[in-house]
Amino acid sequence: MTLEILRPYALIIIPLAIVFTFVMTRFMIRMTRKKKISVLTARILVFTFLALALAGISIKWKIDTTTTMFVVDSSDSTALHKDEEEKFVKDALLQKPKKDKMGIITFGSDSLIDQFISKNNSFNKIETKPVGTYTNIENGLTTALSLLPQNNKKRVVLITDGEENEGSAYKIAPSLLEQNVDFKVYKIEKPQGDEVAVDNISIPEKINLGDEFTVVANITSTVGTSAKVTLYSGREKRGEMNVELQKGSNKFVFKDTADSGGFKSYKVVVEPNKDTEVKNNEYSSFTNVQDKPKILLIEDKNGEASELEKMLIASKMDYKKINAAAAPRNIEELNQYKTIITCNVHVESLNKGFLNALEPYVKDFAGGFIATGGDEGFILGEYLNTPLEKVLPVYMDMRGKKAIPEMGLVLVIDHSGSMSGGNQNVKKIDLAKDAALKAADTLRDVDELGVIAFDDQVTWAVSRQKASNKTEIKKKIGAIGIGGGTTILPSLEEAYKSLKESKTKIKHVILLTDGQAEQSGYDPLIEKMKKEKITVSTVAVGKDADTKLLQGIAKKAGGRYYYTDENTNIPRIFAKEIFMAANVYLNEREFTPRVVSNHQILNGVLVDGKLPNLFGYVASSPKETARVILQSDEEDPILSVWQYGLGKAVAWNSDMNGKWSKNYVTWDKNLKLWQNIINYTVENYGDESGHVDVKNSGSKGEIKLTTKNAGEDLTVNAVVMAPDSTSKEVKLNPTSPGEYTGSFDMKQTGVYMVSVRQNKGDQVLAAINSAAALQYSPEYKISTQNSSLDKMLTEMGVSYIKSPSEVFSGDLKAVISKTQLTPYFLSLALLLFFIDIVQRKLNISFKDLFKKRKEDKKLQEAVEPTVKKEYVDYEKSSETPLETEKHEEKDSKDKKSKDKEDNKLDTGALLDKKKNRYF
Structure with a gap:
């Protein structure tokens, strides 16, 4: 331990202060000799402590403790060598001196503390797992330096394969040298295989x-x-x-x-x-x-899009026609087209990729979407609660005053032995159960549902009840098994009895069977059903079903008959039948559409304000912000449009195959009408107002927009579509005039689609599309050049170590710890200066203060018995004779004790002395 004086010349203040203080004593005329000595001593000490503080005195001693930080590479490129890394650390710690400390950091792209700094040598395995897609040695070393204590010798042991692909270890070399860190590197040698x-x-x-x-x-x-x-x-x-x-x-x-x-x-x-x-x-x-705008036509059945195809050819538009099964599967494939038209397409015919990408295609990438109706479109095509409904300008169900009243539905399902057959390795009974499950999902909570499973017996699989408890209902449907023979009439009778008691406005039965049953006895039951307004629809499954019987039941009971030899159609039939039972969605009658809104789509179309008649449509409800152009005689939308995000969508609730629209197919203005509809969806925001640049930096995507639309009221957002079709909105912030930037995470390999939109208030000024690609992690690249680590070690004069025994070898440069005494000297000077002021200004002697305190204590001890006696006398005045007698005896004893005490202390004299002192 040594003493260091930074400014020794400051010590000359001490003798000068002594001389000055003695000179000043000449002016202390009124002070006693004792007080002068006290003041003189205090002042000399104050000046002495100030001089010592100015001198910058500190105590120095050598630190003999070393802290070693192991920095372990846990990136993907070293994953196969984790055991080697752990063994190296274990073997090295066996040779660590007991007084030394150690800690462990793991790193990949980020850095994590695996073991905090301590003297504990216990280490079993690496517990932490940083992001391994990149190797950032710079990050690992920076973290280690920030954790190493300043008052210790420092050692950093880096364990890595040296294949750095993010950051630069070379940047840390100056910090390691400046802080005298003993830097050692153990390199994982990876055999180069066939790669x-x-x-x-x-x-x-x-x-x-x-x-x-x-x-x-x-x-x-x-x-x-x-x-x-x-x-x-x-x-x-x-x-x-x-x-x-x-x-x-x-x-x-x-x-x-x-x-x-x-x-x-x-x-x-x-x-x-x-x-x-x-x-x-x-x-x-x-x-x-x-390229120029291209149109995609999608049809579910051959011929559904034929009329539209003819019009596209006549308009010389670039188009492609496909079946619904071949629909695009991601946003990239959808973006090849400016507008997509579905012609009477059922939602189940479209793949999930198309449905997931449709909304961002229209909303974020300015695509157009047109849906035409038919017996498989809109609500009948199960668009309810799907992306199709979300994008279109109409709700699929009836709302407001046209809302469908409560429905009571009983499913009568054949579960006889023949229902165990089927095709494509799927049993007919399983598809029937799937159909019942879909029916449960389709019904509203206010509706009622019952399920009868019949063979030669009648069994209520689900008793008629509110459809709100869907979990329990589905559980019971799933428990339906295979039975014996087939008998239909008792099951229909049971369904009739149940629905007769129902309070719902709509009462409907769906009967499904694949076999033969009773040929007579149905008419009386059907008549009773008609009186209760109960309708029955039938589904014949396969050629063995009694189609004549089932057709007759459906016709007489006011329902619909279905035949299918494709068992997979059964669930679709059930869902469609529930909507058909309401008798409001499918409207097959002649009417004249009415114009309710003047729109650019009607330019050059109307002749004397008249339109040809239609013969059917699928009912729906317009959305709040949609614009209805044409409606039916019952005020249901026929042609409606709206802006959805950056794109536009159109709903044509009639068909385009000529069944309901035969007058339009031959109408001379039909071509102009559909040219206007398609052109309305093709109109888009141009990209003349700016340029978007998207680059990937490591695991981040960087978006930069350069635009002419700069201004305080301009907001810029980007929608990023990942390779798995998930999307995320990113806000772009201004970084300079006309320049906006933002970033997003890139975790999946592949192409990311980016749509940047510029908004001023609610108005969209421009939308620009771009893209970026993320490759496999650079951890899997074949390394062909030396890393920055090699360059760093060369310039530092450090070589790789070969074994754990080298970790704690070598002498580290001594670390000197120093404690500055200046704050302590200043504190003492301040304290003594305060005491000096108190003595001189308040004229208080600390010796007299201590003496006075002792005298007060003695006075208190003397007065206490007198006060106590007065209190006792007061208490006696209200005592009983017996209590008085007891106190008198006690007083007698106290008096004898007091007399003895009086001989020792003159209380009166002490009281007089106290009085004289204060007055």
Whole structure:
């Protein structure tokens, strides 16, 4: 331990202060000698402590404790070497001196504390798991330096494969040297196996429709091997070649033609004969194909879109017609088209990818959507509570004054032995149960549902009850099993009895069977049903069903008859039948549509304000912000439109196959009407007002908009669609005049679609689309160059260590700990200065204060018995004779004791002395 004086010349103040203080005593005329000495001493000490404080005196001593921080690489590239890393740390800790401390940090892209700094040598395994998609050595070392205590010798032991792909370890070298850190690195040696990786692909950023272009794939290999290289555009294979890969870099060129517009993703996949890691065998990119608007026609049954197709051909519009089963499956495929038209398409015919992507396609990417009706469209096509309903300008169900009253429904389902048959490995009874489950989901909570399962006996699988308890109802439906023979009449009789007691306005029975049953006895029951306004629809399953009987029951009971030899249609039939039972959705009658709104769609269409008659439509309810252009004679929407986000949607509630619209098919203004409808959805916000640049930086996507629409009232948001079709909205903030930026997480490999919109209040000024691609983690790249870690060690003069025994070897540069005494000297000077003021200004002697305190204590002890006696005398005045006698005896004893005490202390004299002192 040594003493350090930073400014020794400040100590000259001490003798000067002593001389000055003695000179000042000449002016202390009124002070006693004793007080002068006290003041003189205090002042000399005050000046002495101030001089010592100014001198900057500190105590220094050497630190003999070392803190070692293990920084362990836990990225994906070292995952197979975790055991080696743990063993290295364990073996090293066996040689750690007991007085030293240690801690453990793991890192990948981020850094985590695996073990806090302590003297404890116990270590079993690495518990933490940082994000392993990147190796950021810089982050790990920075975290270690921030945790190392300042008053210890410092050692950092880095355990890594050195394959840094984020940050730069080289930046930390100055900090390590400045802080005298003993820096040691143990490198994980990974044997280079047979490895093939797609390094990148290059593709033009923008191309025109119809142009031929090249896609160049760069593939790196550590071994010579044969492989198959395939180029995909979306889900479509665009090229394939069998190649011989050479060790090192390989380049292959594909040619393709831009046959559709919009942003298109491309992916190269390599399948080598020799390989170790498959995650780096594919690489994605994209291009923007500039083209004129293209229309997609989707039909469920052949011929449904024929009339619209003729009009598109006559209008010389670019279009493509497909079956619903081939509908696009993601936002990228939808964005190839400016408008999509569905012609009487049932929702179950569309894939989930299309349904999930439809809303963002219209709302965020400015797509157009037109839905036409028919017996499989709108509510009859089960659009209720689907993305189709969300995008369209109409609600599927009836609302307001046209709301459907409560319904009582009884399902009479055949579960005889023949229902165990079927096709496609699916039993008919299972499909019947699925249909019952769908019926339960379709009904509202205010409706009632009962389920009868019949064979040669009648069993209530679900007693008629409110459909609100769907969980319990579905559980009971699921328990229906296979039975014996078939008898229908008793089951219908049971359904009649139950519905007769129901208070619902609509009462309906759905009978499903695949077999034969009683041929007579139905008419009296049907007549009773008619009186109770109970209707019956029948479903014949397969050619063995008694179709004549079932047709007759449905016709006489006011219901509908269905036949299906495709068992998978059964659930769809049940759902449709529930809506048909309400007798309000399907309207098959002649009427003249009425114009209720003047709109650009009617420009050049109306002749004397008249339109041809229609022969049917599917009823729905207009949404609050929708614009109804045409409506039926019952005020149901026929043609309605609205703006949905950036895009536009149109609902045509009649058909376009000529069944209900035969007068329109031959009408000379029909072409103009549909040209106007399609052009309305094609109109879009241009991208002349700015430019969007999207780049990926590590696991982040960076969006930058440069726009002419700058201003305080401009808000900019981006919608990002991930490869799995999930979307997220990102706010872009102004960073400079006309420039807005934001970022988003990129966790999935593939192409991210980005739509940036500029808003001023509620008005959308512009919408611009772009994209970005995220590849496999650089952890899986084939390393071909030295890392920044090698450069860092070379410049620091540090080499790799080879074994755990080297961790605690070598002498560390001594660390000197220092404690500044200045604050303590200042505190003492301040205290003594305060005491000096108190003595001089208040004329108080601390010695007299202590003496006075002792005298007061003695006085209190003397007066206390007198006060106590006076109190006792007062108490005696209200005592009983017996209590008085007891107190007198006690007083006698107290008096004798007092007399003895008087001989020791003159109380009166003390009282007089106290009085004189205060007055």
